Amino acid sequence: MTAELVRGQNHVLPQTRLEIRVSAGKPIVAGATLSDEQGKVRGTDWVAHPGSHQLPGLEVSKQAAADHRLAVDLGALPEGVERVNVLLALPVGVGGPVRFGALAAPFVAVTGLDGSEVASYTITDLDAESAVVALELYRRQDLWKVRAVGQGYAGGLAEMLTDQGLPGAQEIATEILDAVAGGMARSVAAPPPRTAEGDRVRRTANATGPGHPADGQNPPPGTAPQSRPEQTAHPRPEHPQPGHPHPEHPGGVPHPAPATGGPVDYTHPARRPTPPPAPATTAPPVPPQQPAQAAQPGQPAQPIAGDATGWSMEERLYNQVWGMFEDLARTAAAYRSAVDFAESRMEQELDKVLSDPRSRIGGQGDAAREEARTKHTKLVEQARAALERDLAQLAAESDVVEPALPPSFAAWDNPVWHAYRVPMEIPMALRLGDLHLPERTDLRIPLLVRLPLERGLWIDSGRTASSATASLADSDEMRRLAMDTAVAHAARLLAVYPPGDFAVHVIDPAGAAAPSLAPLKEAGVLAGPPAAGAAAVSETLAKLTQRVDLVQMAVRAGAADSLPPDLDTAEQLLIVSDFPHGFDDRAVTQLRYIADEGPSVGVHLMMVADREDAAEFGPVLDPLWRALLRLTPVPDDHLADPWVGHAWTYEPALTPPGSEVLQQVLGQVADARRAWGR
Structure with a gap:
């Protein structure tokens, strides 16, 4: 069972070989120091950082990144080591935030090698600090424990290392930041995890993002195009080929459209606010998102950016875009189905009136026809009201998500491009354009394709x-x-x-x-x-x-x-x-x-x-x-x-x-x- 720690709380570690996973939403530096019984770091050979990422029993990331995995073998640490301090710092001087208060609360988790989570800690209440001791792994008699520390330092790495008694703290802090700024050991981020549930979110067999236009392929040559009843002049849009069914619909058969205009279901797996269990050899988990801010009774909750599952903010936003796309598709289908039902019902009732010679003329027939048209109007108005409610909720979500997108997901007119810096890692997807439906043409959903293409x-x-x-x-x-x-x-x-x-x-x-x-x-x-x-x-x-x-x-x-x-x-x-x-x-x-x-x-x-x-x-x-x-x-x-x-x-x-x-x-x-x- 996972222990969700608060500041100062500790938890027994069940094993000595562990991973420490960090997620911050923006690139940060992750490192670790080893200290003795008095909490003193004896020298630079007890500091693991991007410029020197391996020590006996310890390995950290070689670059600044939004997500990190640190490998720890407590049984292989040097003699005299009683504590392992996990350090986080902002890469000062290379652009980006200069204080943790400008970021989402960093999340740190201790996991087994199989990905099972042992303990987690969300570091809150940070403000002007640019460096923080996140966790401490320490020995008590024959047991190793983890403690949530969350001690921040406004003076950055130099102040934090000085506080740990490291000789030459200023020099080693400068060396760490120089290594990050120089781009030492640039690497490519690991792909997102592939779980049985997550495959529907991360499947890339069609190269388009999950939930986006199924395969984008043109119909095979010589195939007669299908048409929608209301659009007989144009070929039906391209559909998945039989060999590329959508993972949600085995055999390539989609679920039928809902028959009534009910509210959008925001609870499918890609939009749940808690991450799935972490499998082995996956990217770092991220903290559970806080639930969307409650609105007035009877009103929908206020949307927030990143309110979806994923192991990083980038993946959460990617999955949220997919969720918006699916929600818009389904709510439009519900509306169109309801309108079709209203039309069909009115036609049946009018046919019934016309089939009875006694009601073809006179006041009785006129009343029956007027009643059928009134029912039709009422059903269409109800469907339209449900559609407008759902579209308004999705538009509000789009207004929140669009400004939060990273450059690879963002439109060219997004202000994020004015703060553009050449990345050091390949993003998970790329925006190729926007998609919209005639029900609301100003509600645009980004068309994302996975990278590499x-x-x-x-x-x-x-x-x-x-x-x-x-x-x-x-x-x-x-x-x-x-x-x-x-x-x-x-x-x-x-x-x-x-x-x-x-x-x-x-x-x-x-x-x-x-x-x-x-x-x-x-x-x-x-x-x-x-x-x-x-x-x-x-x-x-x-x-x-x-x-x-x-x-x-x-x-x-x-x-x-x-x-x-x-x-x-x-x-x-x-x-x-x-x-x-x-x-x-x-x-x-x-x-x-x-x-x-x-x-x-x-x-x-x-x-x-x-x-x-x-x-x-x-x-x-x-x-x-x-x-x-x-x-x-x-x-x-x-x-x-x-x-x-x-x-x-x-x-x-x-x-x-x-x-x-x-x-x-x-x-x-x-x-x-x-x-x-x-």
């Missing part, structure tokens, strides 16, 4: 009939908009990866995409000049297909060390402009190979093309078309959710007109790449 992207430059904007634009304008969209997506990918961990190549056979590519070229963030002409196109494709071959062979042979020393280990993105102009059958085959095999070894494809223009390649292009996630540069309703199949209008994530945020972010990316020598 597991599918390429097809930016459609064609004039589709389902998009009013696309049908009015000419071909040249659509190609320009599509390329602008591709550049915005590529810039976002460059911005959310650590410096040097993502490379972008461009194929532009005729040079027509030069105006759109200007931000990337001027910032100097491309891997090389855009490939123009048949020879350059062939060289670029050959280089990337060779990289796929080499890495695949090394992985299969278990010989990663045998890769050529000049091989670029960064993730690679190939943007193909103006396809199919300038491409022959061999080039198309290579593109198909990159689309199919590349994502598993870090090579990704982004096609900018018109499906109709590419039809000249015939069936050979169909596998490529189906393998990529189709996005549009203008609003279009080609995506569907996996529960009830709504047509969701997708809008790309573009920078606001006149904004310079893209240039500012790319400038920082370029500076960071130069600093890292990439």
Whole structure:
């Protein structure tokens, strides 16, 4: 049974090999000191920190991060050690908060190696402190215990280490902060845990975020499109293929839509405010969220950002976005079902009136018809009231969640981009645009895809009939908009990866995409000049297909060390402009190979093309078309959710007109790449 400690409380540890897990929502430094019976740290060899992360019986994280796992073997500690102090500090001088009072309360948990939680402690009441002793593991006779300490220091690491009697405390504190600021031992965060319950939250087989438009795939060629009764002019949005059922619906069959407009259910697993049990080898757990602030009796509770399950604030926000998407899908389905029921009931009652010759004329028939219409109006009004209530609650939640999103989840107009700093870890997902339904077009749900990308992207430059904007634009304008969209997506990918961990190549056979590519070229963030002409196109494709071959062979042979020393280990993105102009059958085959095999070894494809223009390649292009996630540069309703199949209008994530945020972010990316020598 887990012990939830308060300050000063202790708890017996059942074993000597443990993990200490920390979650703070923002990057912090985690370390530990060893001390003797008098609580004194004898020297620097009793301090574990990012610059010196291993001691006998102790290992800490090698970088500042929002989540940490510290490994402790109490039986292997040096002789004379009676205490292990777990230290948390803010990375002062590298941007971000300078006091713990500006953060959510840090959460610390002691777990067994199997992930079972022994004791946890939420460190509250911090204000001006920039360093804190979170926990103390100490020996009492033959037992080891853990005590919740929560002692903060406004003077930071130096003051805290001085208080522990460490000689040269100021120097070691400076060394720790310099190591963090210098980015020593940058690492990639572990993926979120995969539990039986959590698979529905974290499944990435379709590359789109859970709950987002099911597979994004286009219907197989030759398949007659389905239509909704109220939208017979347009094809039904894309649905999951049989091989990719949504995890909530075995066999790919969604639950039926509710028949009445009841309130949204906010209790499905991704939105429960307490985290699931921690499995072994998972990322650190996070503190249970406080329940949403109670409103007046009969009113919904006030929403809060991060009110979902997850092992970090990033994952909680990711799951909350998914929950909002599912809730909006289901409440719209309930409303539409209720309206359909009202229409059907009125038609039945009117048919009954008309089937009786005695009631076709005269006052009796008129009264029956008026009664049927009144019932219909009342049912529709009830359904609309329920819809408006649920939409208002979701809009309030969106207003809270949107400002709290990290850069990789945030729209370009979010103020978080003005405080952008090049990250040191890969985020779990990326925002590619927004989704909305006609019931309330201003309620936008972010479309998030998991990272690393597991599918390429097809930016459609064609004039589709389902998009009013696309049908009015000419071909040249659509190609320009599509390329602008591709550049915005590529810039976002460059911005959310650590410096040097993502490379972008461009194929532009005729040079027509030069105006759109200007931000990337001027910032100097491309891997090389855009490939123009048949020879350059062939060289670029050959280089990337060779990289796929080499890495695949090394992985299969278990010989990663045998890769050529000049091989670029960064993730690679190939943007193909103006396809199919300038491409022959061999080039198309290579593109198909990159689309199919590349994502598993870090090579990704982004096609900018018109499906109709590419039809000249015939069936050979169909596998490529189906393998990529189709996005549009203008609003279009080609995506569907996996529960009830709504047509969701997708809008790309573009920078606001006149904004310079893209240039500012790319400038920082370029500076960071130069600093890292990439």
